[in-house]
Amino acid sequence: MHAHPDDETLWTGGTIARYAAAGVRVTLVTCTLGEEGEVIPDELRGLDSEGADQLGGYRIGELRRACASLGVTEQRFLGGIGCWRDSGMVWQEHGKTATAAPRSHPRSLVAGDPAEQTAQLEAALREVRPQVVVTYASDGGYGHPDHVRAHELTVAATQRVPEVRRLFYAVRSVADLRAGLERLGESSDVPFPLPDAAELPAVEPDEITTSVDVAEQLPAKLAALREHRTQVRVWTGDSSGGVGTAAYALSNGIGQPVSTTEYYALGSGDEPAPSTDLFAGLNTTSERAATSEQAGSHDE
Incomplete structure (x- = not known):
């Protein structure tokens, strides 16, 4: 569960690629199109929200190509494409953390009804029935209001879906x-x-609680980035x-x-928290073998 296109790769790209390659069903839910992102290439800056306001559509293509690099075949937007808009943010502390923008669009994620958004995510979870769900910690990782809202929605929705055995927060060490x-x-x-x-x-x-080795997946993560x-x-x-x-x-x-390890904190669910594998102990066998046949019984 991620806020904008690119977050899936920045925070969890190696983990996604690792489990997808092992045959795990990985479903990505993205909350917004990232319409308020600051555009880096000069030749594309006219796409931003102060210009043509076409960045969201452009980033759909970026996300789909990144998902292909990571091996993700199931990607959806919360409530459907364009339902919720990027809330925007401003850099603070010399560009190292973020805070809410002074004004946001009426359709922005943070302006939306949390109950409606939670119901949308719950519906997706009931359809996919994942054993493991991953999102951000309560601070959203670096303060972006959409990341914080994504955390809140995920915590609320997973509590309603008994098939979810563990909820993890992606963190940095x-x-x-x-x-x-x-x-x-x-x-x-x-x-x-x-x-x-x-x-x-x-x-x-x-x-x-959990450190996932993604050294072998680094090329896929870099390609997605x-x-x-x-x-x-x-x-x-x-x-x-x-x-x-x-x-x-x-x-x-x-x-x-770009690290060769991705880190997680167990937010809720089955303990003890696994040290190196998000799914460890969820099988009927004592340990999850790293084979595609066994991995195919897992969902994330």
Whole structure:
């Protein structure tokens, strides 16, 4: 459950690609078309909400291509295409966190009725019947109001659908972020200014329950990120020890590392929280074997 096109890749792209490749049914729900996004390429800036206001339609294409890169074949918009509009946000703290825009569209996600939106998500969950659901933590990751609303809707809807066995929040590890920034700092070729790890939203190790290794899925994640070219710039350096160094920047221009691990906190559901596999312990067998045949019985 994500707020805008590109969030699925930025927050959970490696995890999506990993489970999709293993035969897991992965369904992506996106709340809005991302109409209020700040456009990076000069030649496309006329698409934004202050110009032709065609960015949302353009980003549908970006999302579909990114989903293809990740192996996702089921993607839907909350309430249907165009039902809810991006609420917008403004960067604060030198472009590292976000807050609500001073004005939002009447059809924006945050202006909508939470009960109606929850019912829309509940209907999707009852249709798909996933065992595992992933969204953001209560702060939305970095403060965007649509991310916060997505969290609230997901918490409410999953409580009504008994087939959902676990709800996870995608988070960033401050230790991993620090290590990634240090690696990037050793390269003179990174085209983005790099922040201090303490300046970016991230959580301490004791808040993380599950770490998913996505090193093998890094090429798929990078390919998906590149499809979101209105919103993301991607840089890849030379490979070292078989693992490349990669970074991305949003419209704020600040560089961030692309990690080979994606981190989660168990929000609710079956315990104990799995350490490396979102589905661990949900099978009738004691451990989930990493084969397509067994993975096919899982839904996310």
